[in-house]
Amino acid sequence: MTTIPNEILLKEIGNILSGGQDVELLTKGTSMNPFIRGEIDSVILRKMPLGNLRAGDIVLARISNDTYVLHRVIHIDGDRITLMGDGNVSGQEHCTTNDILGTVTDIVRPDGRQHKPGRAVIWRKFGYLPRRVLLAFYRRIILRNK
Numbered sequence: 001m002t003t004i005p006n007e008i009l010l011k012e013i014g015n016i017l018s019g020g021q022d023v024e025l026l027t028k029g030t031s032m033n034p035f036i037r038g039e040i041d042s043v044i045l046r047k048m049p050l051g052n053l054r055a056g057d058i059v060l061a062r063i064s065n066d067t068y069v070l071h072r073v074i075h076i077d078g079d080r081i082t083l084m085g086d087g088n089v090s091g092q093e094h095c096t097t098n099d100i101l102g103t104v105t106d107i108v109r110p111d112g113r114q115h116k117p118g119r120a121v122i123w124r125k126f127g128y129l130p131r132r133v134l135l136a137f138y139r140r141i142i143l144r145n146k
Contacts, residue, residue, distance in 0.1 A: 006068060007068070013102070017047040017102040018047060022046045026042045027039070027070060031071065031087045032085050033135065035117065040109075041109060045104060054119070055074060059071070059081075060100075060101045060102045062095065063083070063094070068101070069085070071084055072124070074092065080094065080096060081096065082094055086120060090128065104117050105117075
């Protein structure tokens with residue numbers, strides 16, 4: 001099995017999206033738990049017109065030359081975007097609208113079922129402590145019993 005480094009793979013995915021094709025990508029990591037489970041769920045990405053971007057969208061973005069994240073938009077100020085993973089209790093990333101490679105249009109579960117991502121309005125309003133407690137519950141109880 002060949003593993004392609006993220007900085008190469010995700011740059012190429014950006015090129016494919018810019019060409020107008022959708023891409024399905026198996027996710028990695030835990031930063032989008034509990035809504036997107038790394039190495040379990042896939043996402044379908046599409047290049048969207050930047051004027052359609054809204055807080056709550058999940059995007060693939062370049063946050064530095066070789067670093068990419070699949071995180072939720074939490075704030076838009078002109079062309080400056082603030083991102084944060086749903087599974088993170090702190091820490092935000094910043095990019096510009098030009099750094100957005102694609103938007104998640106569907107989440108694909110292992111059985112093939114697809115569903116549209118919500119905007120996680122209530123989740124985004126949780127402060128540090130409620131989010132931390134719910135994520136701890138998810139990791140210790142839900143994941144342990146799978």
